[in-house]
Amino acid sequence: MRRISLLVVALFIYASQSAQAAAPLYKIKDLTPSGYTGSVAYDINASGDAVGVAERFVSGSREEAYFYYDHSAGTSTVFGVGTILPRSAITGTGFRDAAINDSGLVAGSARFTGPVTQTRGFIYDGTTITNLGTLAGATATGIRPASDALDINSSGLATGTATSGAGTINAEGDNLDVYTGTASPITDIDGDITVVTRGDRGRAINNAGTIVGQNELGLATLFVGPSETILLATTSIAFDLNESGQVVVENSLTTDTFRYEPGSGTLTAIPQIGTGSRMFGKAINEDGDIVGWGDRSGGTSGQGRGFVYLDDDATSYILEDHIVDKTFPTGTNPGDWGTIGPAWGINDSGWIVGEGSRRFTGATFPTNRAYLLIPVPEPCAVFLLGMLVLASSMRRKL
Numbered sequence: 001m002r003r004i005s006l007l008v009v010a011l012f013i014y015a016s017q018s019a020q021a022a023a024p025l026y027k028i029k030d031l032t033p034s035g036y037t038g039s040v041a042y043d044i045n046a047s048g049d050a051v052g053v054a055e056r057f058v059s060g061s062r063e064e065a066y067f068y069y070d071h072s073a074g075t076s077t078v079f080g081v082g083t084i085l086p087r088s089a090i091t092g093t094g095f096r097d098a099a100i101n102d103s104g105l106v107a108g109s110a111r112f113t114g115p116v117t118q119t120r121g122f123i124y125d126g127t128t129i130t131n132l133g134t135l136a137g138a139t140a141t142g143i144r145p146a147s148d149a150l151d152i153n154s155s156g157l158a159t160g161t162a163t164s165g166a167g168t169i170n171a172e173g174d175n176l177d178v179y180t181g182t183a184s185p186i187t188d189i190d191g192d193i194t195v196v197t198r199g200d201r202g203r204a205i206n207n208a209g210t211i212v213g214q215n216e217l218g219l220a221t222l223f224v225g226p227s228e229t230i231l232l233a234t235t236s237i238a239f240d241l242n243e244s245g246q247v248v249v250e251n252s253l254t255t256d257t258f259r260y261e262p263g264s265g266t267l268t269a270i271p272q273i274g275t276g277s278r279m280f281g282k283a284i285n286e287d288g289d290i291v292g293w294g295d296r297s298g299g300t301s302g303q304g305r306g307f308v309y310l311d312d313d314a315t316s317y318i319l320e321d322h323i324v325d326k327t328f329p330t331g332t333n334p335g336d337w338g339t340i341g342p343a344w345g346i347n348d349s350g351w352i353v354g355e356g357s358r359r360f361t362g363a364t365f366p367t368n369r370a371y372l373l374i375p376v377p378e379p380c381a382v383f384l385l386g387m388l389v390l391a392s393s394m395r396r397k398l
Helices: 002-021 379-397
Strands: 026-030 038-044 050-058 061-070 075-079 084-086 098-100 106-112 119-124 129-131 158-162 177-181 201-205 211-214 219-224 227-241 247-251 256-261 266-269 279-284 290-295 304-310 315-318 336-346 352-359 367-375
Touching: 026 352, 038 098, 050 098, 050 367, 061 084, 061 106, 061 367, 106 158, 119 158, 177 211, 201 227, 219 247, 227 256, 247 279, 256 290, 290 352, 304 352, 336 367
Parallel strands: 038 336, 038 367, 177 201, 227 279, 256 279, 279 336, 304 336
Antiparallel strands: 026 367, 038 050, 038 352, 050 061, 061 075, 084 106, 098 106, 106 119, 119 129, 158 177, 158 201, 201 211, 211 219, 211 227, 219 227, 227 247, 247 256, 256 266, 279 290, 290 304, 290 336, 304 315, 336 352, 352 367
């Protein structure tokens, strides 16, 4: 009996350590909606529901649409077709084009069909698409009224960047500012819309209403109402934050990624994947895990790979090396996954969404497709935990 007890303890310790130290393993699912050829997934909520953008070609013309992946149903459905056309952030590339909260509310940026010709942020509740409009107030001198919606919190409060006034030249530096809102009119967070040269840009919002992004000097910044905290005093941007206040920060000069720690105010460097030299963090969950993309090896052409940084072992992993049901493209299978590219979102269960490539039978080139990665137990840990249960059962019989 004593030996069985010791065995139980030993197996428990070994299994726990093995599970914690093991590299992650994932199964992969293609989220591309039926009838569409390509897609990218940008965000995922606690239920595993995701949002993204899909594309197809009709009579030789490229068409894009937003899609919603319902994990409980296992299906992706496009929405807003004929009403909105997907658009990227008004202040540049490298931002997600859609976000989803745990209630299923979606935020995004689009061109509405009809008289509105410029980008507008919107919120979609499953039925209605709400145009968030633009900031009221001063007349800008160089940019048409525009807005984007890059994130949405549990209260349905969206954030991003918006302008006011009317101009004819798409000059980004005029009257841009961070906003919050659930409907038009949206609100400037620091009340400075009369300052024409303002250039703050919102990127993400947490449930406390704290926003991160970039200030007018091009520095990663945390915004709490009119209060600003600079997170990195060199050209940089903050991409995401969690409820604990940890922030994903990218140094734009060195293309390094850091995690800002709110308690100490320090920056933790995210290790480079492979032998590359660039890391672009995009999202963070409550455990402090970060996803994004980086260069697998030296040089930049064709080296970009999705990664996950796990706080448990402070290690960055190349996602495509840890998929258990993935086969590399041979041109003979109906749809083999090849490169697993940028990871855009991660939830607190460690589920990840992004964009990868699949090569289909007869295709000359692979196609970009939205992926969902779901963690699976490490085989050794499963075996050890099974032994633990068996040992416990034997102990009870004795």
